[in-house]
Amino acid sequence: MKRRIAILGSTGSIGTQALNVIEKHPDHFEVEVLTAQKNAELLIRQAIHFKPSVVVINHDKYYTQVKEALEGHDIKVYTGDESIAQVVEMVSIDTVLIALVGFAGLMPTINAIKANKNIALANKESLVVAGDLIKKHLKDSKASIIPVDSEHSAIFQCLAGEDIQTVEKIILTASGGPFRNLSLDDLKNVSREDALNHPNWNMGNKITIDSASLINKGLEVIEAKWLFGLTSDQIEVVIHPQSIIHSLVQFYDGSIKAQMSLPDMRIPIQYALGYPERMQADFKRFSFLDYPELTFEAPDVKKFRNLALAFKAMEQGGNMPCILNAANEIAVQAFLQNQIKFLDMPDVIEKCMERVEYNENPGINDYLSTDVETRELAHFLIGQMDK
């Protein structure tokens, strides 16, 4: 039987690559739902090609355009955040790929868990912000979360057939981003264009900036803590500029497993959509002859303070990762709009972590208000900064 897939965020980098995977396996998958933020044109093309039952265009100003374009195609068209959060509950869906960027992934993830869906999770912020809540919901549900991030997919793959109790630590690899070899002084004046020029992975803008500032790795560390039920001191980061080894698990006998491949997000996407089945694919193969040297170094948290802040937020727990994430989302936006400089981003995040009220045991409404409050503060702080 074919697996029926909902893709939340189908016009983004993960979404389009997921559709590429689905197209290569017509006997395994069919598309049931597609949602997009505002790329109406691409959503329309995807809908006509993949014939889902439902599409959601989030921004209502594009609703009529999509609705009219899909007239006569037997595809229901909805709009708005609410529709995206609810569409995951459709009984006709087996697997939900959550490829939304940022905090927006949280409510659909919780709803998909409540609806007992298989979840292929490409949105790390939902676990970063509210990992404890998500874990609680998972306990009362038949839902499962299979990670899509290449690092977490690597760890998930390395854990196949192993007992999680035997894990001593995990090591997340990071490319180090385009600024790895710059001095702190050089970092002051890097531009958004410099940052968007990522050497290894083809990704969206937000995650590319996050990679350049290493906060992406920090968010992944927090994500990993929740996904795999680890403690803060069981997670390490190592810089690995070639991005071939995607992450590693060290077991308590000293044995380490690593998962590797050429950098191609379609591999973890396919693994997550097909899990527990590994499916054949013709993705370009890795060869040691092309990579005679794999190199590794410790991350420099003095240059990349965001990573240290993320570890700190993880250790403090409560709503602190939510504050970290919200502050970062606003800071990245401001950096992309040339409102602040690269090194202003950790300042914004740190100040938000100091000033927004700490809550040790937040519920969903606390997270929502922390998120709103932090964004306001971050906007305010950015407004005060000299460009």
Next chain:
Amino acid sequence: MKRRIAILGSTGSIGTQALNVIEKHPDHFEVEVLTAQKNAELLIRQAIHFKPSVVVINHDKYYTQVKEALEGHDIKVYTGDESIAQVVEMVSIDTVLIALVGFAGLMPTINAIKANKNIALANKESLVVAGDLIKKHLKDSKASIIPVDSEHSAIFQCLAGEDIQTVEKIILTASGGPFRNLSLDDLKNVSREDALNHPNWNMGNKITIDSASLINKGLEVIEAKWLFGLTSDQIEVVIHPQSIIHSLVQFYDGSIKAQMSLPDMRIPIQYALGYPERMQADFKRFSFLDYPELTFEAPDVKKFRNLALAFKAMEQGGNMPCILNAANEIAVQAFLQNQIKFLDMPDVIEKCMERVEYNENPGINDYLSTDVETRELAHFLIGQMDK
């Protein structure tokens, strides 16, 4: 319940390291049988310390010495090949660690299979010589073989939780040995002392020479073919001088898993003895900070012809790997005794492969006679060579 272990070859490199592992886990293991070739003194000390029910000293000239030393210890003492081959059938044994060197491992392995034992196999030659026979016996038995070789243990660990049908190929890593960077001309005059100076692993003499000539990797390739049910073109070798990644499995979605650690044979030994349980251990941990570069290169089969000969023997099948192995055992012996030079070894092997009669479907007696015949021819060829 404790697992009762028989160690065949307890005074060798693998045997002593296995006893070290067992000593660290007194709640998991007890020693039931120890056997040694001729190191009576060490065998006696091991017996007094680990209190097995039975010891076998292979060379009968040491029998009285061992017998007398163990008087009053409630330990039965036997001698001879027959005793070693038979002792594995004792009902009181759960797991047999076969750490014998060379062809001598074959009969005990087959007997252990017939007796439905868990087999921790450190003797690669038995699978190299008679892999098809061993597989046939395994089919009719409840026995299982868990590999002890670090490379095969790596692959075995990477296959945990995976479907063997999804394996595209495996990549065995090789340190490249002490002569990796020598020219063919330099190789002509390397001495046994040069060869015995292996940088990464602490091993016995035979396997150390085999590593220097790369035939060890060739034997491992053949071993892997049988262990994992692969075809010749599914097995590759890559030189990895740091010996950190012990081997890799590439799946048919392009994902690769690797197993790594500091070079310490106790890790795969413990894994094999404890399987399917992974047990805690305090072996020194790997750190990328000590290994900032892992390097890889293709093996040079013009310099190390033994590796090419092994691939050829594997592809030809039948008794050819048996010929390869027997010729190599005699050649290594002669090299260790300064009778022939390093580059004479592939000559001896190649000539034996040309001259001993090929048998496509050998039975156990054919293997035994091929082995004897090849050894005679190899001795003859060596006698004709100028030193």
